[in-house]
Amino acid sequence: MESLLEVNAWSLEELGAKVAEDVPEGWLVNVGIGMPQIAVAPLTARGVILHSENGIIGLGPPPLTSEEDDDLIDAGKGYATILPGGSFIDSVTSFSLIRSGRLDLALMGAYQVSAEGDLANWRLKGKKIAGIGGAADLAFGARRVWIITTLFANDGASKMVPSCQHPLTAPKVVSRIYTEYGIFEPAGNKFSIIELANGVDEEMLLQRGVPLK
Numbered sequence: 278m279e280s281l282l283e284v285n286a287w288s289l290e291e292l293g294a295k296v297a298e299d300v301p302e303g304w305l306v307n308v309g310i311g312m313p314q315i316a317v318a319p320l321t322a323r324g325v326i327l328h329s330e331n332g333i334i335g336l337g338p339p340p341l342t343s344e345e346d347d348d349l350i351d352a353g354k355g356y357a358t359i360l361p362g363g364s365f366i367d368s369v370t371s372f373s374l375i376r377s378g379r380l381d382l383a384l385m386g387a388y389q390v391s392a393e394g395d396l397a398n399w400r401l402k403g404k405k406i407a408g409i410g411g412a413a414d415l416a417f418g419a420r421r422v423w424i425i426t427t428l429f430a431n432d433g434a435s436k437m438v439p440s441c442q443h444p445l446t447a448p449k450v451v452s453r454i455y456t457e458y459g460i461f462e463p464a465g466n467k468f469s470i471i472e473l474a475n476g477v478d479e480e481m482l483l484q485r486g487v488p489l490k
Contacts, residue, residue, distance in 0.1 A: 286457040287474045289315045295472075296384065296425060296455050300325050304381035307415055308336065310353030312425045313384040321360065328380065330411045332371045335363020352411070372411065375418040383419035385412070387426045387454075389441045392488055394451040394463040396422065397443035409446065416447035428456035428487065435487045437461060437468050458482065464490055 287295065289312075297319035300306060307328045308317055318338040320327060327336035329351045336351065337358035344358075351357040359365075366374075374380065389397040396416055399409040416422055430436055437454060454461045459473040459482070467490045470479065479489055 285474065285476050289457075292425070292455060292457055293317075294319045295460065296320070296423070297323050297325070299453075300382065305334075305379065306382045306384060307375070307380050307419065308351075309383065309385040309412075309415070310351075310355075311386040312427070313386060314339075314351075314353065314355070316384055316425065328371075328374070329357065330371055330375065330415070332366045332368060333357065333359060333363065334366060335360045337363070372414055375411070375414045378418060378420060380415070380419040382421045382423060383415040384423055384425055385415065387424045387436060387451075388430070388443050389436050389438050390424055390426075390451050390454055390463065391441045392437070392439050392463050392465060392467050394449045395441050396424070396446045396448075396451050397441040398424075398446050400444050402443045412446050416450045421452055422447075422450045423453045423455065424451055425455045428458045428482075429485070433485075435485060437487055439466065439488050461489075 293315035296316040300320060302324040305326045305328055321338050328334050329336045331352045337360040340356050340358045345356040349357050385398055387396060387398045388401055399412045400406055426436055428436060451463055458477045460471040461468040462471055467488045469490050483489055
């Protein structure tokens, strides 16, 4: 049986394009920090409106190094751009937009996602950090939550699990998971396969502990 490490998984660029293909033009989408940033450029190219929780509507693709502006950053403190017609809003307005259900989609990273759609993405079990930030607001407030993440954690364990062992961000909110090995959906007690990368098959994933139907 061919090892997952020997197959051609999707590159970050390919994975970002996969996400963008599934987002309809005109949706208002929040792009979280970390891996979700790979979807920014292909989403803006499709005419999708991007929101950054620090107060940008109409977020553009990452700037060239020569065009970086210290006064224009995204929620992850990375350099950003804003598209023509975009706007800057204060934090109160930004979070009112999030909490009132006006976001069509939140793209978020994850430490774990359960087969029932529970999301754990703000703290690892036994670790201390400052706080949850806007993760819970986005998870509860957006109409849809899709995850962009590596399929396996640093210790080799699947991030898609029967039940989360890390502190939850929100229960039963995730409807789709995009990884370098495939696209999946929570399906109650296991995960359904939407699409697998070329060279990856279900048996490989099952052997690595991914709970699939």
